[in-house]
Amino acid sequence: MKAAAAVARWFARTLAIVLLAIVGSTILVRLAPGYLSDAREIDSRYGDAVRAELSAEAARSGTLTHLLSAEFLGWMRGDGGVSRQYGVPVSELILPRLEVTGGLMLRGLVLAWTLALCTSLLSSAARKPSVLWQAPAALLLAVPTAAMATLCLLAGYGGPVLVMALLLSARDFKFLHHTLRKAWFDPHLLQARAQGIRTHRLIFGFVLPSVRSQVCALASLSIVTALSALVPVEVIFNVPGLGQLAWNAALNRDLPVLLSVTIIVALAVTLAGLASDRPGEWRSA
């Protein structure tokens, strides 16, 4: 019963966060100083009367209530509204790209976690922390995603998955190394090592279970980081995914598309919070 109440509370909070994210993003867009400006207004081919008409039309359709109702109606219809740039339902633009982005993120996350876990297990088990392990991670963290993607493109080596994996694994390594190091030097593990229990048994039987909750929290953080890195990676490598769509929408002021992508991302981030030991909380409720 308590567990059911905990699940219900979490669900209500998640729903509230997503709804607030929709309303907040819409308000943010509407209150932005240039929301009502249109590229055609500074085009010399249009006369003053046309420009005035464009401004008036933008002001009429740009009220906050109009924007919010259009957004909600679009989501209720299931098409997310109509793209200002392409004049087609937003869902038609988003659905084919979801698969591309999902695949890219999944491959990037799997590769990143494999890299981070293997390297951090090796580095944390050493008696003294070595600069050899720390330096590459520090260097990777100091390179902006866009720069890393551009350099990979110029070198003709690696692709979006590798860039995503390198970025994520460097971040994950930093936290995993500290967490695992603490776990390795716990008194009961020191005794187990002294007794000669095999390393793989130590890892799977003691080390990994003891850091499970931190690893779960880190996994959800990885998803957030991957989503943030999505835009530069997809734009620079010309991957037709959600990040590229959002960037294109931002450049062309296609706000229905931009808002829909943002809401999907908000939903993904909120659901990723599930990984951060919520099931554990529910079980203990």
Added chain:
Amino acid sequence: MRANLAAKSLLGVLVLAAVIVVSRPGASYSHQDRESPLAAASKQHPAGTDALGRDRLVRVSAALLLSLAGAVAAAALTTAAAGGVGVLAAFGPESMGWIAMLICDVFLALPWMFLLMIVRSALPLSASPMNSAVVTFLVLAALGWPACARAVNKGAHNLKSSDWMLHARAAGLRRRQLVRTAVPNLLPVLLPQFLISIPAFVIAEANLGAIGLGIGEPLPSWGGMLLELDNSPMLFETRWVYFPIALLIIVLLLLEAIAMEA
């Protein structure tokens, strides 16, 4: 400690060098030398020129100063906002704390890059380069506080339940007095948050600029200069196009080293 001091000193030297380069007589980040576009390193242009004939060393120095100044200001704003919200949520009424943390969750549910793109794309088409720079860093400050506020809130809650705070409450200190006593004790939480935010904001500005949504030209920025790398013919002309990215990585490594020690 020694690494921290070395990083601070090196960063100080870089900033000083950038100030000297920018304030040299005749140095201008927007002046176009039409006679020598894509020039190699020379006495006149120690790091060569870009495709428009602008001195690369002056532009990189100006970008370093602008980026650092903007990131430090944004980090100060975000830390102050996070401190205010975190303390208010911990010491205020329970409902206020709940609402504040819910707002934090809403912000945290929206990755920076998407929010930045929303706001940046809705800027007026006629926004001046300086306005675009100010707005970029203001938006970074406005979006960066929730994670920091959560950390401050946790620290404030720990303080609130500490023995000396319980003693102070039992002795009849008012809420305002409690807050005034608690805030200086939160400095060990606030300072690292401030220092961590600086490289994060520099990276965010560079990423945003590299996809064409950052600071407007002709104002130099890291992101804008990363766009130079897209120009393939230029890469064969001169290796100096890699200079901005190399310096950016050095600056970020120094900032990370300073933040790590805190």
